[in-house]
Amino acid sequence: MSRVLVVGGGVSGLAAAHRLRTLLGAEADIVVVEAARSLGGKLTALEIGGRRVDAGAEAFLARRPEAAARIAELGLDDQLVHPGPAASALRVGGRTVGLPPRTVMGVPGDPEVAAGALSPEGLAALRADRPGAWEPGGDVAVGALVRARLGDEVADRLVDPLLGGVYAGRADALGVRATVPALAAALDADPRSLLAAARSCLPAPPIEGAPPLPVFGTLRGGLADLPATLALAARAELRLGRTVTALARTATGWRAELGEDGPPIDADAVVLAVPAPAVRRLLADHAPAAARAAGEIEVGSSALVLLALPAAAAAPLAGRSGVLVGAGERRPDGLPWTIKAATFSAQKWPHLAPGEDPDDTSVLRLSIGRHGDAASASALRRDDDDLVSAARSDLGALTGIEEVPVESAVVRWPGGLPQYGVGHVERVATLEDGVAALPGLAIAGAALHGVGVPACLATADAAARRVAAHLAATVARG
Numbered sequence: 001m002s003r004v005l006v007v008g009g010g011v012s013g014l015a016a017a018h019r020l021r022t023l024l025g026a027e028a029d030i031v032v033v034e035a036a037r038s039l040g041g042k043l044t045a046l047e048i049g050g051r052r053v054d055a056g057a058e059a060f061l062a063r064r065p066e067a068a069a070r071i072a073e074l075g076l077d078d079q080l081v082h083p084g085p086a087a088s089a090l091r092v093g094g095r096t097v098g099l100p101p102r103t104v105m106g107v108p109g110d111p112e113v114a115a116g117a118l119s120p121e122g123l124a125a126l127r128a129d130r131p132g133a134w135e136p137g138g139d140v141a142v143g144a145l146v147r148a149r150l151g152d153e154v155a156d157r158l159v160d161p162l163l164g165g166v167y168a169g170r171a172d173a174l175g176v177r178a179t180v181p182a183l184a185a186a187l188d189a190d191p192r193s194l195l196a197a198a199r200s201c202l203p204a205p206p207i208e209g210a211p212p213l214p215v216f217g218t219l220r221g222g223l224a225d226l227p228a229t230l231a232l233a234a235r236a237e238l239r240l241g242r243t244v245t246a247l248a249r250t251a252t253g254w255r256a257e258l259g260e261d262g263p264p265i266d267a268d269a270v271v272l273a274v275p276a277p278a279v280r281r282l283l284a285d286h287a288p289a290a291a292r293a294a295g296e297i298e299v300g301s302s303a304l305v306l307l308a309l310p311a312a313a314a315a316p317l318a319g320r321s322g323v324l325v326g327a328g329e330r331r332p333d334g335l336p337w338t339i340k341a342a343t344f345s346a347q348k349w350p351h352l353a354p355g356e357d358p359d360d361t362s363v364l365r366l367s368i369g370r371h372g373d374a375a376s377a378s379a380l381r382r383d384d385d386d387l388v389s390a391a392r393s394d395l396g397a398l399t400g401i402e403e404v405p406v407e408s409a410v411v412r413w414p415g416g417l418p419q420y421g422v423g424h425v426e427r428v429a430t431l432e433d434g435v436a437a438l439p440g441l442a443i444a445g446a447a448l449h450g451v452g453v454p455a456c457l458a459t460a461d462a463a464a465r466r467v468a469a470h471l472a473a474t475v476a477r478g
Contacts (some may be wrong), residue, residue, distance in 0.1 A: 001027050002471045005256055005267035006236070007244045007282070009034030010041020011227045011453060012445040013273030015070065015460035017234035020271075023468040030236040031265060033256070035243040039231055042416060042446075043453075045224035048407050049308020049361030051352065053345060054223050055411040056304075057453065058365070059083075059216040063203070064454035066461075067226075068217065074229045079221060082214035084350040086321035091329055091337070091398065092117050092157035099324070102202050105166075105180045106159035107146065109199030118153050125151025129195045136188040139422050142179060143172035149194045161324035164340050167451060168300040168417045169371045170327065178420035178428075220351050223453070247282050253440050268474070269440040269467040273460065275299060276418055276447040283434065286441075290434025293427040297447050299415040300371030303380055305339075305391040306409045307364045311354035313403035314346060314362035321348035323398060327370060331397045338379050338390040341367040342398060361406055366391040371419050384410040418447040440474075442466040 004020055006013045009032050017030050024030075038044070042056040060067040062082065071080055088099040100106075100113040108114045111126045118126065133140055133148035142163060146155040160171040167174060177184040186197035206212045219225045231238065242261035247254055253268040272279055276297035283291040322343040329337055346352045346362035354360035368387065370376040379390065388408045396402040428448050435443045442463035449455050 001029055002269070003029040003031065003253075003267045004269045004271065004467055004471075005254070005265055006030065006032045006271045006273060007256065007278075008032075008041070008271075008273035008445070009036070009039040009227075009231075009238070009240070010273060010445070010456075011043050011230070012041075012456040012460045013271065014039065014227045014230035014234060015457050016271045016273055016442075016444050016464045017236045018230045019461050019464035020467065021234045021236070023464060024471070026235075030234060031239065031267065032231075032234070032236045033239045033242050033244055033258070033265070035241070037241040039238070039240070040224055040227040042413065043224045043227050044411075045222040046306070046409060046411070048306050048409050049363055049405075050359070051308070051361060051363055052222055053306065053352070053363050053365075054218070055306065055409070056224070056413070058223055058343070058345075059218045060223070060453035062214045062217040064452070066454035066457040070230075070457055071219070071226070074226075074233055076219060076225070076229060079219045079225065080217055081220050081349065081351050082217050083321060083348050086319055086344070086347045088321050089323045090117055090157065090161055091323050091325045092161075093119065094330070094332070096323060096398070100158065102205075103158065103162075104183050104198045104201045105142070106162040107150070107154070107180075107183065107194060107198040108158070109195060109202050111195065114154070114158060117157050122151055122153030122157070126154050126195075129193050131192060134187050134191045136191055139175045139177040139184070139425070141172050141422055142174050142176050143170070145176055145194070146171065156328060157326050161326045161340070164327065164370050165324055165367070167371075167419060168302040168340075168369050169419045170373065173372055174420055175422035175424050178424035218349070226453070244282065247286065249286070269442070269470055271442045271444060271460075271463045271467060272435075273444045273463070275415060275445070277415070279431070279443065279447065286438055287434030290431045293430040293434070294447070296427050297424070298371065298419040298421065300369065300417045300419050301377075301380055301412075301414045302367060302369030302416055303387060303413065304411045305366040305368065305388055306411070307366065307388075307392065307395070307405040308361040308407045309364065309401070309403055309405050311346070311360045311362050312358075313401060314344070314364070316399060316401060317344045317347050317362070319347065320344055325398075327373065331394070333397065336375055337394055337397075338387075339366045339368055339394045339398075340370055340376075342395065343367070364395065366395065369413075371417075380412070417451055420451075440467070440470050 280295040444463040
């Protein structure tokens with residue numbers, strides 16, 4: 001009977017544990033160690049205003065197959081839901097405008113779709129689509145590429161808000177090749193036009209009369225149901241509130257030291273599904289180059305303010321799913337915005353819409369935090385009450401809603417999102433090469449090939465299959 005240790009009880013670790021169970025069978029001994037006292041990592045939920053809502057990631061990208069496939073495998077098909085028709089918006093140039101359709105992380109294939117978000121000068125720069133700022137096979141910051149070719153307004157008003165929402169980072173710090181890989185590949189093939197490269201990445205438009213394919217999906221009870229279901233299906237031994245402080249090689253596998261959290265754990269193989277700083281620490285004695293690469297992956301912090309409003313007070317939001325706020329934008333009173341995004345959950349997700357009960361609530365999610373931004377860093381240092389007050393003030397300036405919430409909550413994610421800087425692909429290659437040279441060790445998680453749930457599930461499957469192959473080879477050798 002093999003024993004596999006999974007370090008990390010977020011969705012990546014639990015998905016790896018579940019896949020290991022399907023590959024190794026009922027007799028395998030799978031142990032999951034998680035430093036927090038609860039499972040799920042960034043997929044968590046809470047009760048607010050009489051509703052259970054996600055307090056971390058709320059959706060997955062539906063165009064990638066991994067999440068929907070795993071949901072089906074777990075028997076959660078009947079819980080899969082998609083957003084309604086409510087439209088997203090941008091706060092740019094002192095105005096709230098519709099989010100341009102059919103863009104690649106904000107880069108449009110057709111300049112005219114962005115006309116409402118840009119000044120005449122900004123639209124002219126977009127149409128010009130100047131050459132430069134790209135060497136096939138290389139990498140640059142998304143902001144540097146877009147500014148050089150399409151102008152500052154496209155970078156600041158279209159691209160930066162979207163990247164800030166996904167990565168809690170800035171366009172001028174995130175690399176093209178890791179954050180928008182399809183665009184990088186298109187430019188490698190033909191670097192002459194960024195607009196043409198974006199067009200080549202867009203899916204075919206929907207057939208006339210046919211409903212558009214959903215972009216996002218989630219679970220009716222909250223995306224936090226996914227890690228909980230994975231944990232049940234994995235049938236693993238769970239050790240919560242314990243931190244793996246070091247790894248050591250043994251004659252038959254690995255030993256994980258838990259320091260003061262308990263006796264060491266011996267295992268035939270280990271899957272590391274923890275943030276980059278922890279990977280760096282655990283690999284330092286075994287793969288120094290890989291550890292250095294992991295240490296070069298910065299992590300961004302963010303916070304989420306949740307407000308439960310009386311349903312009637314949220315009526316002005318009808319038809320709007322949320323607003324992204326461009327970096328550097330100012331409120332009507334001239335003050336900087338504290339929030340970077342507002343999601344109107346009851347409008348975005350039909351299953352969260354209030355009913356006819358006068359006590360029903362509408363929940364809003366207000367996001368704060370851009371890595372490397374001094375104003376964001378200052379905002380994140382505020383206490384919870386102050387952060388709620390600032391978020392409510394921004395909501396009033398954005399929508400005119402000043403109603404006192406029925407309930408509020410603050411959820412903080414220190415170091416919650418890896419930053420895919422320029423050269424991230426090469427760093428990850430160095431990291432994975434170092435791990436590949438260590439028998440019985442595998443790695444998974446958001447620091448590698450994408451921060452979304454489908455990408456995390458893909459790395460978890462790859463890690464589990466690597467471990468299963470290693471164990472099978474060990475048995476074959478006798």
